[in-house]
Amino acid sequence: MDYFNYRNDELFAEDVPVEQIVKQYGTPCYVYSRATLERHWRAFDSAFGAHPHLICYAVKANSNIALLNLLARLGSGFDIVSLGELERVIAASGAPDKIVFSGVGKREDEIIAALKIGIRCFNIEVGGELDRINRLAGQLGVIAPVSFRVNPDVDANTHPYISTGLKENKFGIAFEQALSEYQRAARMPNIKIIGIDCHIGSQLTETRPFLDALERILALVADLKAAGIVLHHLDLGGGLGIRYKDEQPPEPADYIRAVLDRLGEADFEILLEPGRAIVGNAGILVTRVEYLKATDHKNFAIVDAAMNDLVRPSLYSAWQNIIPVRMQNQAAEQTWDIVGPVCETGDFLGKGRTLRLNANDLLAVRSSGAYGFSMSSNYNSRPRAAEVLVDGGDTHLIRARESIEQLWAGERLLP
Ligand SMILES: Cc1ncc(COP(=O)(O)O)c(C=O)c1O
Ligand SMILES: N[C@@H](CCCC[NH3+])C(=O)O
Secondary structure, X not given: OOOEEEEOOEEEEOOEEHHHHHHHHOOOEEEEEHHHHHHHHHHHHHHOOOOOEEEEEXXXXXXXXXXXXXXXXXXXXXXXXXXXXXHHHHHOOOOHHHEXXXXXXXXXXXXXXXXXXXXXXXXXXXXXXXXXXXXXXXXXXXXXXXXXXEEOOOOOOOOHHHEOOOOOOOOOEEHHHHHHHHHHHHOOOOEEEEEEEOOOEOOEOOOHHHHHHHHHHHHHHHHHHHOOOOOOEEEOOOOEOOOOOOOOOOOHHHHHHHHHHHHOOOOOEEEEOXXXXXXXXXXXXXXXXXXXXXXXXXXXEEEOOOOOOOOHHHHHOOOOOEEEOEOOOOOOEEEEEEEOOOOOOOOEEXXXXXXXXXXXXXXXXXXXXXXXXXXXOOOOOOOOOEXXXXXXXXXXXXXXXXXXXXXXXOOOOOO
């Protein structure tokens, strides 16, 4: 359920006609719904009831500071993977002690910044990172709170590019090495072990792989306890999928109930790092049809958004629904490839879509709130799209469309 619906054949974002947003801000344009974003976050948070927990929204899914700030106001924590994301959370008034820092390649300056600001936890993904954090914490005279991201080697049953919990993936400490890494950490003077972490992949549509991973993690937790290492929290990562087409992912409440049922009396604080499930269906990408091009083989609708704005179709062959902003019956129904202006054959937003189209029509690509703007680029020297947040009947420009001059800001001619 979201808040992008038709009223009298016209698409609305909450109470605002999408056409009105386009008149004000142009295309291509990302449009987000505050009500949807907040409802999705609360669905995770409330499912825990009284069980100690922290929802750490995965900033990479959509890192606009207005959205981060709305989540911070709800009490959200944040899962970050870079200094840039750390600074975004701070700029959005996120609480440092609710930040967990994931990622396989944390640089020294990133670790130092996180230690200085006092984040909740480092999710360590490689042995050398433990040594580095211990050394830098010592230099700063602080104790670093850590957990290890363990690779449980379970099949998340998702697209191979977004599966992260198999032993051939680069992520996390190998399951077999985890115990000895924890023991090594326990001997370090500037390290405090507080938890364990895993994240097995993204766009998961079943509960089973999550529970398989949890089983592996709990086995390790028992081994750690036997070795005298007691944990405060379990971080089960993100990855819960959304409906793009006909997927039927579990509701957050179903997933969380299954986790809590399995935990029984165990009173670990549970951390989750959902990204897509919170913001994916809270956003659309609005684009205008520039030209219609019919050939003997195919019909192309050439639109003004492209793979630089939304790369998921090109990168993962991801299917996202494309719908008209205004339903109309004048044009004949035909099958279209919806393509962008970028000079790549792989530049498409959707293929084989049956639509009634005229040049100049507006289209909305649904489910674009996650990994849409945050993965956008300037390829072909295309300024990045505007981002607009709708709140009931109000619209807020939360990121201005990039100007042409911004494209080469920072570049220099030789003297
Ligand atoms: C460590 C980590 N946590 C959380 C997420 C968020 O994943 P999702 O957007 O699928 O919930 C990701 C991305 O897959 C990740 O790599
Ligand atoms: N960017 C991917 C998901 C990767 C998640 C990052 N760990 C997508 O659009 O589906």
